[in-house]
Amino acid sequence: MSEFNINRRAFLTGTALVTGGLVLGVFPAQRAGAMPNARAGSFQANAWLQITPADEVIFQLDKTEMGQGVLTALPTILAEELEIDPRRIVVELASVNKAFQDPIQMTGGSSSVSARWDILRTTGAQAREMLVAAAAARWAVKPDQCRADDGRIVRLGTDESFSYGDLANDAAKLPVPKHPALKDPSEFKYIGKSLRRFDAPEKSDGTAVFGIDVDVPGAAVALLIRNPHFGGSLQGFDAAAARSAPGVIDIFEVNGAVAVVADTYWHATKAARAVNVTWDKGPLGSLDSEGIRAAWVELAKQDGRTIRDEGDVKTAIKSAANVHDAVYELPYLAHATMEPQNTTASFRDGACEIWSPNQGPDVAQALAADALGIARDKVTVHTTLMGGGFGRRGIPDFVAEAALVSRQVNRPVKLIWSREDDMRHDFYRPATYNVMQAALNDQGQVQSWSHKIVAPSMFRSLLPVLGKVAPEWMPHWLTRSLSAAAGSIVKTRDPTSHEGAVDQPYSIPNIDVAHVFYDPGVPLGFWRSVGHSQNAFVVESFIDELAHKANEDPYQFRRRLLAGHARHLAVLDLAAEKANWGTPKLGTHQGIAVHESFGSVVAEVVEVRIVDNVIKVERVVCAADCGLVVNPDQVHAQVESAVIFGLTAALRGKITIREGAVEQSNFHDYPLLRMNEIPVVEVHVVPSTNSPTGIGEPGTPPIAPAVANAVFAATGARLRSLPLNLTI
């Protein structure tokens, strides 16, 4: 971990520093603050890019790499305009820096490429123009006599050239061009090409360093024995026998759990088994999944808060030839990242150093600072590679735990969650209950659409965390009162509950979407595609029901109600064409779904085969419009991954509650799809010159409804609960 050598220096706009380098100015996205990982004497265009006199081109990767490919895509964008082979760029995983906060330094919402597209192109182009100007000055020629070419500035008509490193000091003294010339996409050399992932070699030979692999000298290993009951407390524990177990360093209470610290994970695990703990079940001790469902049914009788109201649904229902009703239920889901949560912390002399696989370095910093009662600038966060994220690591609660344990034992500590901890102490995808109603006229045409969502509010659930990460300049009383105010707002207007439902695109004359708030208290978090993952299942299944009620082909029915939605139509048509919609392979049945999320639209056609009431998904054909594509192969990879992630949930995923605790504990009772259950996944991308939009998540929402719709086509059974199951 020796590369984590942070050399901070004061940021002074346009002022020469003693080291001979120059910091050039505040980039639009950059507010203030120290330059991250600055090398002495380097030409540092902004927080992302520096070029050293030794000809190193160093990029700070501020978006965290959890598998989605930013470590490859973002340097590619920068390199394109800088005119250098992206594989020559040294990528460093960025620490916390204000320049990277928009408004917090979070990786999520499928936004990394779209949020960095303009910034990194402009950065590369600015640096290129400054290097050209520096070379032109040396040769005493006009800049148009010089050209950037793969890491060198070449003088036209000669064989003279300078490396970027040769020019770094001169370039650093020049003004930053405000509006550098950007390439036309037809000139792209790297964008649009499928460069191999830069991290593939280290992830194929075992040398990639994930959080759990961090080796800080002298570090002990800790695990926590946690109360399985949400909100419960620790009544007491007896560790007398455990203390004398091999390798044990200390056993103590932290945050209502029992920390077992030892020299190795195995010693900590064995000692933990010998600790007798008495738990109080707490306020949710009588909560179970059946009770949650009973509450849903009762609460669904309320009107709820209207969040979309078009036309006059009541009148449409009264005058309908037929009214179609349906109820959809979705369970809690765990993230189950392959790498269990972990963090290494070293607390010493009132400051704390953190090495952590996390999606929000400044969130991690704030949570550690809050737990330790120290200023945030006393907490240094080194973000590592992550063995999956999917939203889980955006709430890095484990960082605070590691920091507290390190302080208690006065030495560096690597805290590792067991798989059981990970499964039972997640921030879960919410469980929801959805009451649907549609009015049909005597030709079977849809006259009204009603969707009532009984669901919690994720933002409200997360307010205690969000309050801790509020900007430092905000006084605490204001943070608290804002949290309270926001609490009442998000109770009824939380996009994570409504997204994908309130904005469903179908042209229906009367539409009513309402939200009945119900939060039984199970911790909630962002799960790949968030509200879209729930609401697309409901919307795209129910629209399919209505297509069948109208005796219309589900694909053509969608086309008709999506007139004017060019992107939806384009992906629907492409998926239908590539999948030979209407002529499935012998013995299989097709289902279709389309959904917009994170700025992208994805349509999926699946082929299922039903064997002894078991649903076998054999083929998934996807069509995506995600704007301009930086790396086609990685866009395909993300859609493939999003489909399998969503299919796992559709066919297997279910977290259930008993006595206020999660019943599942490991992969035997929260199974993931394995190779023998995986369909062929084909991905087709609609060509586009629009700016890039999200792709890490948008492949997930359509898969569950597409499968459910295919199951209906195959069996006539309409499955309205996840996971999909024909045997109950």
Add this chain to the structure above:
Amino acid sequence: MIEFLLNGANVRVDVEDDTPLLWVLRDNLKLTGTKFGCGIGQCGACTVHIAGAAVRSCQTPVGSVQAQAVTTIEGIGAQGLNPVQQAWIEANVPQCGYCQSGQIMAASALLAQTPHPSDDEITAAMDGNLCRCGCYNRIRAAIHRAAELNDAASNVAVRPFDPKELLAGNLS
């Protein structure tokens, strides 16, 4: 004291016999390429070779590998990337990458036994290894590709592995 052959070198560790091989590798020997995923043999992230066979190191007490030959992800490419790793890179298999050490160990054990596996043989050998990023189809493609690369490299990488031969004279 347990002694075994690790990636061709003799190692000696002073740990309790019931310590899972996984944690001896990771905590005692600092070989972190082998991953902890579930601790109950359900996910395959901890897959290593013992006497050439793919096993779950989280379910293998270190006492049981006394005088055995253990190979980890760090050992299979000791002379540069082996064809399986090369195929993984060519097929852009890894996303988060956390499970890939285990996948590669399972795949290379398969290829050593079955140089040209069918799709069904691949599934049978690989469906103990979970991949949360869902890279299964690329894993399958990479195994077929590795088979080709193995052919191209003639019999260097597919030479049958005999732990007795490696152990001879190495352990006292």
